[in-house]
C-alpha cells in the first residue's frame with residue numbers, strides 16, 4: 001500500500017528532498033494547478049470540496065495580493081491527523097504550501113495553529129527556518145525568482161475558528177465569528193483580499209501529486225478517485241492511532257484490521273465515522289466504503305476521518321449529552337438558532353440523562369435539531385443537528401428507556 | 407515597563423500585513439507574562455495597537471484559553487470530550503478534583519493549581535489526555551496523574 005502522507009512518520013522530522021517543489025518551479029503555474037485539478041483532490045478539512053475548483057475562484061493571473069492560509073485548527077473531536085503531520089513531517093506541509101502558492105500566485109502564507117498545540121508552536125517555526133535556510137522558502141526560492149513566506153499564527157481556544165471565515169476573523173484579531181457568504185474568501189478573505197484556505201492534510205497531498213502525477217494519486221485510492229486518507233481511530237479498539245489507508249477502504253477493515261478490533265473481545269455497538277460532527281453508524285452499517293460519496297449516500301460524512309469506535313457498554317444518550325455540551329460551549333453565539341438551540345438541546349439531554357426528562361423532551365430535541373439545521377451562517381448548525389438527530393433516530397430505544405425509568 | 411510592552415507588541419505587529427492581527431498574539435504574550443490577561447494589560451494593548459478598548463475586550467473574552475482572572479500557577483486542563491470520557495463519566499476530572507480538593511474553575515489555596523475542563527485536545531487516540539500549562543500528557547491513569555502532580559509539587563519545594 002502506498003503511503004503518501006505518512007512515509008516519513010517513523011523517520012522523525014527531516015528535510016525531505018523537496019523534489020516536487022523543484023519540479024513545480026520548472027513548470028508554469030497553470031500547469032501545476034491543472035495537475036491538482038486532474039488529481040481529483042478533495043479538501044481534507046471536512047467539507048471535501050474539490051481543491052482544483054476552489055483555486056479557480058481566485059483571481060487568475062492577477063498581480064494583486066493573494067493570501068494562502070493553512071487551517072491547522074484541528075478541533076473536531078476524534079481527529080488528530082494534522083497534528084501528526086506537523087509533528088513528524090512538517091516539511092511535507094511546507095512544501096505543499098509553497099507549491100500551492102506558486103500555482104495561485106500567493107506571496108504570503110499563514111499557518112493558523114490551534115492554541116492547544118503549544119508543542120507544535122515551538123518547533124514549526126524551526127522547520128520553517130530550516131526551509132528558509134535551504135532556500136526552499138522565502139526570497140527567490142531555489143533561484144526561481146518566486147518568493148513566498150510562511151508565518152505561524154497561534155489560535156487561543158475556539159472550535160468554531162476552524163471554520164474558514166471565522167479563522168480569517170481570528171487572524172484579523174477579532175472574535176472568531178463566521179462571516180456571511182457571499183462574498184467568499186476566494187475573492188474577499190483576509191484583510192478583504194483573495195484568500196485560499198486549505199487543511200494541513202490537503203496541502204500535504206500536493207507534493208505527491210506533482211511528483212508522481214494525478215493518475216498515481218487517484219490510483220492510491222481503492223475507488224480510483226482521491227488518493228489515500230488519514231484515519232484517526234480512537235475509542236474501544238485495541239490499537240488506536242493514526243492510519244493511512246486508500247480512500248474507499250471499508251470501515252470494517254479499518255476497525256478490525258488496522259486498529260486490531262474491539263478491545264477486550266466486546267461487541268461493537270456504534271461508530272462515528274468522520275469526527276463528532278458526522279452522523280453515527282450502527283454496528284450493522286460498517287460494511288461501507290470510506291469515501292466522500294459513499295458515506296454521503298448513507299446519510300453520514302467522511303468529515304475529518306476521525307473514527308470513534310464504541311463498544312456495547314457505551315450509552316448513546318450519554319454520548320449525545322457530551323456532544324450537546326460541546327456544541328453549546330463552542331457555539332460562537334452570533335446566530336440565535338444555534339446559540340439558543342444548542343443551549344436548549346444540552347439542557348434537555350442533561351435532564352434526560354439525569355433521569356428527570358419529560359415525555360416530550362425527545363421530540364423537542366428533534367424539533368430543535370430541525371430548527372437549527374440550515375438556519376445558521378456557517379455549517380456549525382449541521383455539525384450539531386445532524387449527529388444528534390442520528391443518535392436519536394438510530395438508538396431511540398435507549399433514549400426512551402431513560403424517560404420510562406425515571 | 408510600558409515602553410517595553412510597546413516594543414514587544416510593535417515587533418509582533420511587524421510580522422503581519424495589518425497590525426490588528428497582532429492583537430491575539432499580544433494578549434497571549436500578556437497571559438504568558440502575568441499568568442492572565444488583566445484589564446490594565448488590555449487597555450495598554452488597545453492604545454499600542456490603536457484599537458477600540460471594546461474590540462480588545464470582546465476578542466479577549468471570546469477565546470477559552472485566555473484567562474481574564476488570575477489562575478493557579480499550574481492550570482490543569484482536562485479533556486472531557488466524548489472519547490476521553492467514553493469509559494466512565496469524567497473519571498479524570500473527578501479524580502483530580504478530589505485529590506486537589508477543588509472543583510473545576512477553582513484555584514487551590516496555595517495558588518499552585520487550578521482545574522479547567524477543556525474540549526478535545528487532539529489526543530483521542532491516546533485518551534484520556536490533559537495539558538498542564540503548555541505540557542501535554544496522554545494515556546493517563548490515576549497513578550500517572552498522581553506522579554505528575556507529585557513531581558510538580560516537589561519541583562515547587564526547591
Ligand SMILES: Cc1cc2nc3c(=O)[nH]c(=O)nc-3n(C[C@H](O)[C@H](O)[C@H](O)COP(=O)(O)O)c2cc1C
Pocket residue numbers: 042043044045046047048049051071072073074075076159160161162163164165197198199200202203378379380383
Ligand atoms: C464549525 C466548523 C469547524 C471546522 N473546523 C475545521 C478544522 O478544525 N480544520 C479544518 O481544516 N477545517 C475545518 N472546517 C472546514 C473549513 O471551514 C474549511 O472548509 C476547510 O478549512 C477548507 O480546507 P480544505 O479545502 O482543505 O478542506 C470547519 C468547518 C466548520 C463549519
Ligand code: FES
Pocket residue numbers: 077078079485486487488489490491525526527528529530531533534535
Ligand atoms: S476527546 Fe479527549 S483528546 Fe479528543
